[in-house]
Amino acid sequence: MLLVDAYRSIWLKQVDERRYALLRIAFASVILINIAHLWPYRITLLCADGIINPAVASKSGPGLYLSIFSTVNSPAPVTVVFIAAAAATLLLAWGKLARPMLGILFWFLLSIMQRAPVATSGWDFILLNFAFILLLSPLGEKWNPYHLLLLRKGSPPDPQSVPRYGLVLMQLQVFVIYWQTVIQKIDDYYWQTGDFLTYFMLSHHSRFAGSWVIHWQGFLDILTYMTLMVELAIPILLWIPKTRRLGLFLGVAFHLSIAIFGVNLSIFSLVMIMTFLAFLNPWHHRPPGAATPTRAKASS
């Protein structure tokens, strides 16, 4: 019985709903940035007479083909879908019709990945994955960015308690993202020899590619091994409350470095930093249901 209760508690322990609200707002913001990133590709990759044949795309994977772009496939309607998706991110961030908006965004992300599977990147999968978990989690809809960041004077809503299963699933997902990638990397010759970062810095992904890289190979070898250690450590450090700040610092510094030294990897970095919010609890010192300072002041 004790084990059953402990297992139930993993998923059903009550947490402050603002933790979900923070994730929801950050997720909506990252999706909006991703929509801006996808905007220049919308005609060439998603329209019927673009680069990717729709019939081939529809048969590319084992899943059900649900892409909206199978029927919406000419430039003007595709543009309208993009604008609608951007509007959905704003409403999601504001907590207005949050779950339907999340459903729309999940469909939008899935539609793009199914319609242009050869153009997908790693962060598309992470966003879709988090959209699915969020879709079935509490969203803290009452909290908009103004309330959450205490930017507006007046009475914010009372924070409620909600089960933490969504946050736990997202934390597990972050563990698996980092650890699976490390498992795959340690099996690779170039990660084993430490050559990876030298090749990376010589590749088209590098912002500063040039012959200088070769002269720094020894240092880059060390950084290659450190990358593996950092990727293993980030989720553990984030998970343990005492090391959470260190984990956050290490994770943000790691992904900022990727964004600075890499080209076109900024969105990936943003997406990963957004996932860290599943571990953070800025309201841990104030139990849910307790009056916030603003409310307490207002009522006195």
Add this chain to the structure above:
Amino acid sequence: MKTLCGILIVAFASLCAANILSGLATGNPPATDWLAALRRTTGVEQNWSMFHTIPRVHRLRVRVIAMDSGGNEHEFGAGLPGLEKIHPREKIRYYYTFERMFTPGGEDYRKPYIKALGRALGKKNPQLVEFSVHLEIDTTHPQTTRQEITRLLEHIRKDGKLTIEQRSVFGPFPVKNDAAG
């Protein structure tokens, strides 16, 4: 009602957690067809292979060269529908697209793309008769090089040349001219 809700949450979360944690199992074992379809459609597939090996490409260029009936060459961009120039370094998704279409396994996408190129060229200039797609890759480490015996970085250090140019030409293919049927 509250108890039922709790049971549903625990059941859903347990299933999701099992799926997520299966991502750490050796080889990430393949699921049954219906489970693979469900995982793909809901986006909960667990394949996180970002940069699991070295990126080999330093620069990728894609050009479309067409020949008219007089034997003159015309160069076009590889973008569709308008044959616009594409920049794979600045626009990373074009890099993914062309790299995946023009490597083994990408034939299913490549063939209809080339047909569509033929139609777009015919629309653009009815005088064109044939075309080819030129893929120019500057690579630090050609795919065909065996990893164990060639420490390419040492070669680069010795001769100062960062990349090897690999050119692949796909074609010639006929231009589809609507007027000619």
